[in-house]
Amino acid sequence: MEFLTFSPEIHCFSELLDCSDGDEEEILEFGDDLQLNPFDGLPYSSRYYKLMKERQELPVWKVKYTFMESLLHNQIVIVSGDAKTGKSSQIPQWCAEYCLSASYRHGVVVCTQVHKQTAVWLALRAADEMDVSLGHEVGYFVPFESCCSTETILRYCTDDMLQREMMSAPLLNSYGVIILDDVHERTVPTDVLLGILKDVLISRPELRLVILTAPHMSIKLQNYCGSVPFIRVESKHHAEVVYSCSIQENHFLSALRLLFEIHHSKEKGDIVIFLACEQEIEKAYQIIKQEQANLNPDLGELIPVPLYPTKRDLIPKPNQDKQKCYKKYRRKVLLTTSFGESLIWIKNVTFVIDVGVERRKVYNPRIRADSVITQPISKSQEEMHKQILGMSSSGKLFCLYPEEFTHKEMKPDLPAKIQESNLTSMVLFLKRMDIAGLGHCDFLSRPAPESLMQALEDLDYLAALDNDGNLSEFGIIMSEFPLDPQLSKSILASCEFDCVDEMLTIAAMVTAPNCFLHAPPGTEEIALTCWRKFSHPAGDHFTLINVFNAFREAAADSTNQYYSNEKWCRDYFLSCSALRMAEIIRAELVEIMKRIELPISEPDFGSQENVLNIKKALLSGYFMHVARDVDGSGNYLMLAHRQVAQLDPFSSYCNSRRIPEWVLFHEFSILEDNSIRVVSEISPDLFMKLTPQYYFSNLPPSESKDILQEAINHLSPVSAMKEEQKTNSDNTENEKYHQPPTEQRCIIQ
Structure with a gap:
C-alpha cells in the first residue's frame, strides 16, 4: 500500500501516540524453536x-x-x-x-x-x-x-x-x-x-x-x-473534578486562559480542551501558535493538535522513522469538540478543560436546512470527558461551569442524530436494501415522521422512486454514489448534457473541505486578489473548477510535486490538503462511473455551451436549492420557504461585488448570519425548463413564483409542450416518472 503525502502542518500519528524510543526496545532471547x-x-x-x-x-x-x-x-x-x-x-x-x-x-x-x-x-x-x-x-x-x-x-x-x-x-x-x-x-x-x-x-x-x-x-x-x-x-483511575464558581461570560477565552495558567505552573502532562464547535478549534489553534513566541522557552513548547470530528480531510499517516528525541519539553494540546473524545489516543493526558456547551447542527425538514443551536452538553458527555483521564492517576478535569449547572441544565443524554438529521440518504439506502428483502429497520430510536416524509418527497422529486414508492432503476444508480442524492442526480444528468468531466470536478470540490483558507489578519486583501484570478463570471461552481484545474497544472509543471503544491497553495491562500482530497474523491467517482458503465464526456470547460450544460446538470439535482434577490442588495429569499440568506463570504460574487438576481446554491445553513454557500447564477427560463412541474406546482405562492409563471407563459406553445415533457421526465428511458404524484405516492415501508 502506497501512502499519500500530507502537509507538514498536520501532526502525524507518531506524535499523537506515546511510542517507545526504539533504541531501548527490549531484546528477548529465544530458544531454537x-x-x-x-x-x-x-x-x-x-x-x-x-x-x-x-x-x-x-x-x-x-x-x-x-x-x-x-x-x-x-x-x-x-x-x-x-x-x-x-x-x-x-x-x-x-x-x-x-x-x-x-x-x-x-x-x-x-x-x-x-x-x-x-x-x-x-x-x-x-x-x-x-x-x-x-x-x-x-x-x-x-x-x-x-x-x-x-x-x-x-x-x-x-x-x-x-x-x-x-x-x-x-x-x-x-x-x-x-x-x-x-x-x-x-x-x-x-x-x-x-x-x-x-x-x-x-x-x-x-x-x-x-x-x-x-x-x-x-x-x-x-x-x-x-x-x-x-x-x-471499568477504568482504573477516577479523575479529580474541579468546577468553576460561576458560568463563564466567554467560555472560549476562559478555556485558553486556563490553558496558559496550567502551562506556566510547570505541571507536566498533555491537555485536552473540549470546545463548543469546530470554528473554535481553528481559532484556538491559531491563537496558541501565535502566543507560542511570547512564552518563556524554559516552560517548553506548546503543540496544538486540532481534532475535527466531522471534517472531511486527509488522514495523517505515521512516520516510518523512529521518533525524534527532543531536548525541550513538548506539551501537546488537543483541541476538539464534545463529540471528539474517541479521537483522543495519547496516553499521558493529565488535564482536561471542558467548556460545558456545544454548538451542533439540527436539521429542519420544513426548510431543508441545518440550524445551529448552542446548548449545554449532556451528563453522559461530561462523564466521558472525565474518562479521558482513565490512564492517569493524577488527572484533573476543569469544568468551566458550577456543579449545580450539571444537575439543573444538563440533560441525561442528547437526542440520537437520526432524530436531528437530513434522512434523504438514509431512506435511499433503506429503499436499496428493500430490494434484498432487508428494507425493514428496527430503529433503536424512531426518526421523526416529518423528516421521513420530507426525505421520501425529495427522492420522489429526484425521480428515485416509482409510483409505488419503491426504488426506481434511476434511484438504484443514484445509490451507487457515496454522495448526497441531489449531487448524484446532477452527475447522472451531466451524462445527458455532455458535461460529465466538469460535473465530477464540481462534485469532488463541494464534497471535500472548503479549499479557501481564512487569511491571517492584515492579508485579507491580498487573499481576495489571489482568489480573483480564479473567479468565473458564471458563479462559484465554475470558480471551483478553475481552482481545481490550476492546482493540477501547478502539480504537472513541477519536478517536486509535494513542495510545489504546498508552496503554490500557500501563495494563493488555498488548502493543499482539501485540494488533494478533491483529487482523491474525483478519482473514486470516475471509477464508479466506469464500473456502472456510464459515459464520461471529454472536457470542454470554457465554451458557452458547456457553461449552459453545467447549469442544466446542476439544476436537475438542485432545483430545490434556488433563491432570488428580492431587494437588489443581496437578501436572497428561498423559493421553497420564507427564509432569507446572504451570500457566503467566500463566494466569488462577494469578491467581484456583483449580486445576481436568481441563484442556485449548494447548501444553506442557519447560523449567526444565514448564508448560502457555493452559488451560481441561473435564469427563470432555465429553472422552469429543468424543474419537475409537480415540484413547481407545490411551491407556496410568492412574487418569485409569479415571475416564474410568467416565464412559462412567454414560451411558445410548441416550446412549452416540449419543455413540459422535459420537465416531467428526468430520464427518457424511465417513462413511468411522467405521471404526476398522488397523495399516496410516498409510502414509508
Missing part, C-alpha cells in the same frame, strides 16, 4: 512481547475469558466500557482469534468506527500489536481510501462504509464477526446498521455481532437486544 505468529506464520518480534505486557495491563484484559466464552455461545455480545479501557483495540483482535480458531470458514472481522481518523489509528495500532503488516492481515477502509487486501482478517472501517458494502453484499457473507463500536455516539449509519443487522443475524445463525458502547447506553441496548450477554469494563 521460535514461537510463530498464527496470523502470518512468521516468528514474533521482540516488540510483540513488549506490547503484550502493556496490553495485559489494560482494564479490558480482565474480561477476555468471559468475552471469548460469550462470543462462542451467543450471536450478540454487548460490551460496556469506560473510555480508554482498551475495548476498541483489544476486542477486535480477540474476535480475529475467534475467527482464526474456526479457520475463517464463517468469515473475517470488521469493526466500525464513527470517525475515519479513529479507524485508521486503530488499524495501525492493531497491526503493531498483532505483529503483522498494515494492509495485509490488518487494514482499514474509509471514505475514498482503502488499505485492505484479500489477506485482511481484521478490518476497521467507518460505519457508513460498511453500510455501503451492504448494498452489494446484503448479508455481509465475508464476515464472521461484525463489531459496532461507539454505538453511544448514535450516528445515523450506526443506528441503521444496528437495526438491519438484527434481520441479517436471523438469516446467518453463525454470524456474531459485538456491540461496544459507553455505560450510559447499557440499559437501552439490553432492552433493545433482549437476553444477550452483557460485559462491563
Whole structure:
C-alpha cells in the first residue's frame, strides 16, 4: 500500500501516540524453536512481547475469558466500557482469534468506527500489536481510501462504509464477526446498521455481532437486544473534578486562559480542551501558535493538535522513522469538540478543560436546512470527558461551569442524530436494501415522521422512486454514489448534457473541505486578489473548477510535486490538503462511473455551451436549492420557504461585488448570519425548463413564483409542450416518472 503525502502542518500519528524510543526496545532471547505468529506464520518480534505486557495491563484484559466464552455461545455480545479501557483495540483482535480458531470458514472481522481518523489509528495500532503488516492481515477502509487486501482478517472501517458494502453484499457473507463500536455516539449509519443487522443475524445463525458502547447506553441496548450477554469494563483511575464558581461570560477565552495558567505552573502532562464547535478549534489553534513566541522557552513548547470530528480531510499517516528525541519539553494540546473524545489516543493526558456547551447542527425538514443551536452538553458527555483521564492517576478535569449547572441544565443524554438529521440518504439506502428483502429497520430510536416524509418527497422529486414508492432503476444508480442524492442526480444528468468531466470536478470540490483558507489578519486583501484570478463570471461552481484545474497544472509543471503544491497553495491562500482530497474523491467517482458503465464526456470547460450544460446538470439535482434577490442588495429569499440568506463570504460574487438576481446554491445553513454557500447564477427560463412541474406546482405562492409563471407563459406553445415533457421526465428511458404524484405516492415501508 502506497501512502499519500500530507502537509507538514498536520501532526502525524507518531506524535499523537506515546511510542517507545526504539533504541531501548527490549531484546528477548529465544530458544531454537521460535514461537510463530498464527496470523502470518512468521516468528514474533521482540516488540510483540513488549506490547503484550502493556496490553495485559489494560482494564479490558480482565474480561477476555468471559468475552471469548460469550462470543462462542451467543450471536450478540454487548460490551460496556469506560473510555480508554482498551475495548476498541483489544476486542477486535480477540474476535480475529475467534475467527482464526474456526479457520475463517464463517468469515473475517470488521469493526466500525464513527470517525475515519479513529479507524485508521486503530488499524495501525492493531497491526503493531498483532505483529503483522498494515494492509495485509490488518487494514482499514474509509471514505475514498482503502488499505485492505484479500489477506485482511481484521478490518476497521467507518460505519457508513460498511453500510455501503451492504448494498452489494446484503448479508455481509465475508464476515464472521461484525463489531459496532461507539454505538453511544448514535450516528445515523450506526443506528441503521444496528437495526438491519438484527434481520441479517436471523438469516446467518453463525454470524456474531459485538456491540461496544459507553455505560450510559447499557440499559437501552439490553432492552433493545433482549437476553444477550452483557460485559462491563471499568477504568482504573477516577479523575479529580474541579468546577468553576460561576458560568463563564466567554467560555472560549476562559478555556485558553486556563490553558496558559496550567502551562506556566510547570505541571507536566498533555491537555485536552473540549470546545463548543469546530470554528473554535481553528481559532484556538491559531491563537496558541501565535502566543507560542511570547512564552518563556524554559516552560517548553506548546503543540496544538486540532481534532475535527466531522471534517472531511486527509488522514495523517505515521512516520516510518523512529521518533525524534527532543531536548525541550513538548506539551501537546488537543483541541476538539464534545463529540471528539474517541479521537483522543495519547496516553499521558493529565488535564482536561471542558467548556460545558456545544454548538451542533439540527436539521429542519420544513426548510431543508441545518440550524445551529448552542446548548449545554449532556451528563453522559461530561462523564466521558472525565474518562479521558482513565490512564492517569493524577488527572484533573476543569469544568468551566458550577456543579449545580450539571444537575439543573444538563440533560441525561442528547437526542440520537437520526432524530436531528437530513434522512434523504438514509431512506435511499433503506429503499436499496428493500430490494434484498432487508428494507425493514428496527430503529433503536424512531426518526421523526416529518423528516421521513420530507426525505421520501425529495427522492420522489429526484425521480428515485416509482409510483409505488419503491426504488426506481434511476434511484438504484443514484445509490451507487457515496454522495448526497441531489449531487448524484446532477452527475447522472451531466451524462445527458455532455458535461460529465466538469460535473465530477464540481462534485469532488463541494464534497471535500472548503479549499479557501481564512487569511491571517492584515492579508485579507491580498487573499481576495489571489482568489480573483480564479473567479468565473458564471458563479462559484465554475470558480471551483478553475481552482481545481490550476492546482493540477501547478502539480504537472513541477519536478517536486509535494513542495510545489504546498508552496503554490500557500501563495494563493488555498488548502493543499482539501485540494488533494478533491483529487482523491474525483478519482473514486470516475471509477464508479466506469464500473456502472456510464459515459464520461471529454472536457470542454470554457465554451458557452458547456457553461449552459453545467447549469442544466446542476439544476436537475438542485432545483430545490434556488433563491432570488428580492431587494437588489443581496437578501436572497428561498423559493421553497420564507427564509432569507446572504451570500457566503467566500463566494466569488462577494469578491467581484456583483449580486445576481436568481441563484442556485449548494447548501444553506442557519447560523449567526444565514448564508448560502457555493452559488451560481441561473435564469427563470432555465429553472422552469429543468424543474419537475409537480415540484413547481407545490411551491407556496410568492412574487418569485409569479415571475416564474410568467416565464412559462412567454414560451411558445410548441416550446412549452416540449419543455413540459422535459420537465416531467428526468430520464427518457424511465417513462413511468411522467405521471404526476398522488397523495399516496410516498409510502414509508
